[in-house]
Amino acid sequence: MMISRSKHRSSIEVCSDCAASDPSWASINRGLLLCAECCSVHRSMGRHISHVKSLRQGCWPPSLLAMVQALTAQNVNSIWEHSLLDTSAPKHLRKKPTPKDPLHPVKSEFILAKHLRLAYVLRARRDEPPSELGRQLHSAVRSSSLDTCMRLLAQGADPNYYNQEKGSMCLHVACRAGQPAQAELLVAWGADVTARDSAGNTPSECARLGGHNELACRITELVYEATDRMIYFLTGERPDHAGGRHYIVPRAHDTHEMTDVAKAARGKLQLLPNHLFEELVMDIYDEIDRRETEAVWQTSATGLERCGVAFLPVNPALSAPRNQGRQKLARLSAPEFATLLRDVLVDATRRQRIASLHPRGMTGPMNPLLSASHLKHMSHMSDDEPLYDSVASDDDYAALAPIELDMSSFDPKAGETVSSSYNPSLPTEQTDSTATQPKEEIETLKKELDSRDSTINELKSQLKNLQSIVEQLTKENSVLKTNSIDDDSIISQPSIEDVKPERGKSLEQQLNLTEDEVKMKSQRPVSMYETREGPKNNWQVTKHQLTSIPGLERSLTQGTLEGVASMLDIDCVREQLSVEVVQVRAEAVTRAIQELWCAARSHRSLPDKADSIRSATGSLLALFPQKCDDPSLQHVVDELRAASEKVTLACTSQAPLDHVRTAAYDLAKATKLLVTHYQPT
Template sequence: MSKRLRSSEVCADCSGPDPSWASVNRGTFICDECCSVHRSLGRHISQVRHLKHTPWPPTLLQMVETLYNNGANSIWEHSLLDPASIMSGRRKANPQDKVHPNKAEFIRAKYQMLAFVHRLPCRDDDSMTAKDLSKQLHSSVRTGNLETCLRLLSLGAQANFFHPEKGNTPLHVASKAGQILQAELLAVYGADPGTQDSSGKTPVDYARQGGHHELAERLVEIQYELTDRLAFYLCGRKPDHKNGQHFIIPQMADSLDLSELAKAAKKKLQSLSNHLFEELAMDVYDEVDRRETDAVWLATQNHSTLVTETTVVPFLPVNPEYSSTRNQGRQKLARFNAHEFATLVIDILSDAKRRQQGSPLSGSKDNVELILKTISNQHSIESQDNDQPDYDSVASDEDTDLEATASKANRQKSLDSDLSDGPVTVQEFMEVKNALVASEAKIQQLMKVNNNLSDELRIMQKKASRLEKQNSTPESDYDNTPNDTDPDDTGSSRKGRQRSMVWQGDGSVPDTVEPHTAPSPILPSTEDVIRKTEQITKNIQELLRAAQENKHDSYIPCSERIHVAVTEMAALFPKKPKSDTVRTSLRLLTSSAYRLQSECKKTLPGDPGPPTDIQLVTQQVIQCAYDIAKAAKQLVTITTKENNN
């Protein structure tokens, strides 16, 4: 039985009692509130797992426990242990602190900025420092001292370092020595069990030669971790690697998409280079982790006392090491409903197996469709709801055009800036690239949109009174009050929730429209829509001025005012408008305002020097603001036209 439930355990970040989550790559245990901040940082900063409600490979949990019990937290808080830190006023968070900004600022400084990690003396040749650290790691992994290796990794040692004299990697050394916990730690930091040494042997080979059979089996599992996780997400089963079964390809009748777009997407997926395919698979793995952790989060929270600042993570946080286009592609994965996402996962599993086995890809279109038709004949496909489109577009007009021609997430992996292969890949990349106008140009464009919108509003207001008299409407049935659904009822369905009509305020995820709500042709008065649009426009202009003047601390209050105005405007409309164009505009309006709030919260640390991704955040903020203004303008135009008829 694990030692993880000892009463003496406290949160590594705020010292609160009984932490229930772990940060795997940091070797710490954390409480619910601090975990909510960890999740918002992204998996590249902190990989979180629930200690009781998430499946754990036993040796992975043992590795984290060992690090925690041996003071791994002191690695991340090294300078805070210095008495001089207390004198200077620097301190760690405590359980009574608010999540935002207190705990969030401390956690970001601790793990994202590495503000308290021991710094090496400055040297002219940073690469030599990294090489020296990696050589030390190479030597240390033959022992059981995990915290020493974590300290080296925190300072920049490379888990996949290939020692030029020894001709192997740290994972080879750990495997030969039978150090299974060291192997777990190295794998968490990216060590590849399939890497060959100068003799052509892998770490798995050395583990087997040394009689370390448990380690050898675990290394094989790590090698297939990505595809195993995707398969388990869909069907709850993992391959039997011991008996040579390395892939499970679920064929789920209720999840497979056989539309023409899905067929085209599968073909494009197969045409990706191995490099781009691996990136796509990694991004989908991160999205699976986000969805599964959301489900655990919602199932374990005390909903009667849960505060809105500790909420689910609505989409994958920005990773500054990735290009802007790749980050946007990753975020769009959250928009896929369960049906679409399962189809994508199955396609990735199928193609991963094909690529590993070296099966050639037939150029025949008939062969691709024959596979899909065969699956269709084997399974009765459930009819889909034709009232709403499978994929909700929440981006710009240009992006909407792109989504009409390139389906689902398979195109997302064409987004990285270093694409170089295949006419389809380059074409898709350029389409998306052209849709993402530079921040300054977008600011000017949005300013122009707002000016035009203001002019239109003045004209429409003159007609509003007359239209109001002619079109007195009954009470709206759009009951848009927050939290009209019991939070406990949403836990099991969060994986599949994507279609957002209205969102509940203060950072919660978009809600799902009730399936039995009858479509309503009733629209609000033009005057009411104009009034709410004016509020939105005014607040957007304030946000843009803040962006132009680099006043990043103004982002959050501006986004909150926009959020309120958008919520009030959405409340004017029926829950399920009969008009497709109204539904599309409302989705764009509410989801963009929600994404805007999430982006603005990334500016919370408030350090004198903005974080390295502040330009990317600003670009995302401007894009969201542009989409909100465009959606509001569409709703004004639609309402005016309909009320005139």
């Protein structure tokens, strides 16, 4: 049930950042009330920093509204401004903007320091491990002290902390204790609403076991929060989760009405793995939130703060390609964006049906479409490992027609409410028979998977053949260089006694001619294309080997011939080998960083991983002299060396996990810059 916030307002409400009266916005994850001017800065930071919502035009779930009201009543703003309340600090460090101060730069700089850099938050003790904060949070969520939980979260407590002794997460405890406001706070900070405790119960089931049916229904809504937001934005309707109907699937496009570009786009969408599909749903969810907030913003804000947010702000926790893709969503027109939402919802239903057919074979979460908060947590994890992101291109997708779904059960109108194939409150065996997936579609997917596996194996074999050819050419270049030196050493100028007289020519003429010939012979060949029998024959054999590789397409063969021909010069071969060595050793550094991060997250010993990083970094630095001719390259090498020492120090001194993470990130960044800037001379 949704209620209007305007009907439940306190008599005394001020902006948490500048103390202006009558605030009209709220930051959900911060638990603060904001005026329009301060809210404009919050919007520019992004939803991952501050998730704002209108107090006057937005519809609020009752438990979410109660959470914000409780945090305001408990003066949670003192957590974000702790150092400002310290009377022992200098006055210039305790200055807070007033409502009459200009938005830029006074208010904006203060808000960025307060919320983005967390300059005024009460820091946790250095000797207090993150696991201790998690244990305190696990214990505090069973009470109504929201300010205590907010303080722990602000200090770095994990909302998904799992207590080994209790066999449960924080959200399980809050649901079993019947604390809806605590549950809303945990979800706002990224708690997983689909996680199971040691007994196999989800948070919704824990609430039902505790007799809190209303809270259980709310948690079920949060499970489908991402798709619910998409459905409401597209159709203005909400699924009936209490009745077991979790999706409203719009009618799919008819095949004959779709363009070739639309068909290719749908085919790529259906080929996405589940984790990439979940990231796409999360990005679309953020874009919907931006568009809806922007619509409210343009009708309510006035003056300087009226400037909107044209696209999703950059999230440093995500990769650069993903941030670019998120911003490109704003370029879609309303019809284009609606088409994307319709295709995503149709494919989400298809994936849900496939998951219901193989519930025990799924290694991921029980629901491929998770809540928006959990998808946010998953997105951060997927970008942490690996540290270097691979960007997919159109060549990574085969020319595959979109999979046609059986839409005969759908109403020919705009859409029809269908029942989800999985109900979290019922056993898997009780799923609806209407969710049965046609066997032909599964067989098609299997055939496509087998076809791609065979293509990968064939490309691997071709790569091995090409590598052997490059090695053969390298050896030939070495032999040519040795033979050229030997030829120079045995050539000498003939003496006068060695020249025999010829008829019609004087001895002096014959001697001059011989000396000219000797000079021509004493010159080394300027390239491998000099008329020497050995290289010429070997090149013909190599060309025959390249063109005779089975299954190699014409375009790939032509490109390979051109690449090998350009490498025939010995200097080019040396340059290529040096670049490959740098890349190989840089990849070794990256693997060592990934092993270090895995060990840090699992609380294993870090000094051993530090030795691996030191060894891999030293091997990479050994390729470069102490003083490089290129100043920019020398700067990058120095940064890499300093970053390696920083990681080693952080691991050996048992620094906090945040320090280890920062040091590892700096090392990965320096390694990537070195590979990018290295240009062999």
